[in-house]
Amino acid sequence: MKGLHFMRMITETYDAVIFDTIAVAENGWAIDILDQTFLPHDHVIKRLTKATEGGEAISAMRVRGAPLIGVTAAYTMALAMKENAGDKNLRCAAEILRNSRPTAVNLAWAVDQMLKLLLPLEPSVRCKAAYQRANEMAGKDIATNLAIGEHGLTILEKIKKKKKEECEPINVLTHCNAGALATVGWGTATAPIYLAHRRGINLHVWVDETRPRNQGASLTAWELSRNKVPHTVISDNVGGHLMQNGKVDVCITGSDRTTLNGDVANKIGTYLKALAAHDNGIPFFVALPSSTIDCKITDGVKDIPIEKRQSEEVAWISGKTESGKMERVCIVPEGTPVENYAFDVTPAKFITGLITERGITEASYAGLTALFPEYKRQ
Ligand code: MRU
Numbered sequence: 017m018k019g020l021h022f023m024r025m026i027t028e029t030y031d032a033v034i035f036d037t038i039a040v041a042e043n044g045w046a047i048d049i050l051d052q053t054f055l056p057h058d059h060v061i062k063r064l065t066k067a068t069e070g071g072e073a074i075s076a077m078r079v080r081g082a083p084l085i086g087v088t089a090a091y092t093m094a095l096a097m098k099e100n101a102g103d104k105n106l107r108c109a110a111e112i113l114r115n116s117r118p119t120a121v122n123l124a125w126a127v128d129q130m131l132k133l134l135l136p137l138e139p140s141v142r143c144k145a146a147y148q149r150a151n152e153m154a155g156k157d158i159a160t161n162l163a164i165g166e167h168g169l170t171i172l173e174k175i176k177k178k179k180k181e182e183c184e185p186i187n188v189l190t191h192c193n194a195g196a197l198a199t200v201g202w203g204t205a206t207a208p209i210y211l212a213h214r215r216g217i218n219l220h221v222w223v224d225e226t227r228p229r230n231q232g233a234s235l236t237a238w239e240l241s242r243n244k245v246p247h248t249v250i251s252d253n254v255g256g257h258l259m260q261n262g263k264v265d266v267c268i269t270g271s272d273r274t275t276l277n278g279d280v281a282n283k284i285g286t287y288l289k290a291l292a293a294h295d296n297g298i299p300f301f302v303a304l305p306s307s308t309i310d311c312k313i314t315d316g317v318k319d320i321p322i323e324k325r326q327s328e329e330v331a332w333i334s335g336k337t338e339s340g341k342m343e344r345v346c347i348v349p350e351g352t353p354v355e356n357y358a359f360d361v362t363p364a365k366f367i368t369g370l371i372t373e374r375g376i377t378e379a380s381y382a383g384l385t386a387l388f389p390e391y392k393r394q
């Protein structure tokens with residue numbers, strides 16, 4: 017299998033930051049995912065054997081993060097083809113997946129790639145072709161993130177040079193989890209961090225807890241600690257204070273959808289961090305694979321669909337009690353109306369630069385199309 021072989025090669029070469037977020041099982045067709053709803057307390061691998069289970073894993077956020085959602089959708093379409101490779105089933109699986117999480121454009125990107133590949137093929141060869149393409153996407157995700165890491169590393173190296181003391185750490189602030197867990201390996205925002213750490217650059221990461229689902233506190237902190245990267249979890253309101261007091265050198269976040277003029281949709285709260293960074297003259301970078309670029313839209317605030325999720329995610333919090341039992345507790349008065357917007361849009365004017373697999377560029381149409389001329393408007 018080309019994709020898996022490629023992944024192994026990269027893993028061996030770089031001792032990659034991979035947590036087996038997704039892999040084809042030993043039986044050669046089922047899909048094993050790391051069920052992220054159990055992290056950080058339990059490490060549970062869930063086996064997907066039906067397309068409906070793949071769809072559920074995405075919508076219930078057992079797998080999450082834009083790149084990983086895309087790869088999971090591709091494998092889910094392979095599962096659908098194993099069940100029934102007819103046109104009707106193919107189109108139906110594509111439609112269900114496309115609507116399961118609306119903001120991350122990688123989902124639609126992966127589904128469209130699979131449809132384009134599979135529709136012209138005879139049903140008898142679709143299943144094999146689908147697995148092959150999904151494996152390729154998984155392998156490519158690792159290589160893409162590594163390239164993002166190498167480019168982003170240059171930013172951290174420049175900051176290090178400006179430090180007065182050699183041992184003074186670089187303080188990076190990140191929001192949500194744009195880490196290895198959000199991808200097949202390395203992460204996007206975390207890739208430069210992991211590379212810098214491995215190359216002996218002293219750094220420390222401020223991890224926004226990221227309410228309501230706490231992906232920062234439970235996922236980013238988990239993977240940074242597994243990789244021995246110094247970090248501290250802060251509540252979502254702390255970043256501005258740290259920035260005012262010189263305790264943040266740079267912010268790096270991920271993206272769920274990037275418009276051609278450089279606006280970025282990312283986890284709710286990203287916009288407020290960008291505003292605080294702007295006010296304090298702190299560089300604010302977004303690390304993104306080109307699969308998050310949506311060429312069809314230019315105005316992010318107006319045009320990017322913002323996912324709204326169940327109010328329970330805000331009203332209830334789950335965690336481990338002192339006795340080690342998982343519990344859910346309600347934190348609002350009974351019957352209180354609650355809104356749960358999952359993403360917001362950071363306008364390009366607040367973004368210092370976009371770190372992509374092809375290099376770092378200005379968050380603008382000119383910047384993006386200089387690196388990706390294939391996206392130029394005709
Ligand atoms: O709701 P989630 O957990 O899927 O949100 C994830 C994010 O917002 C990430 O920052 C984004 O997907 C980029 S992942 C490399």
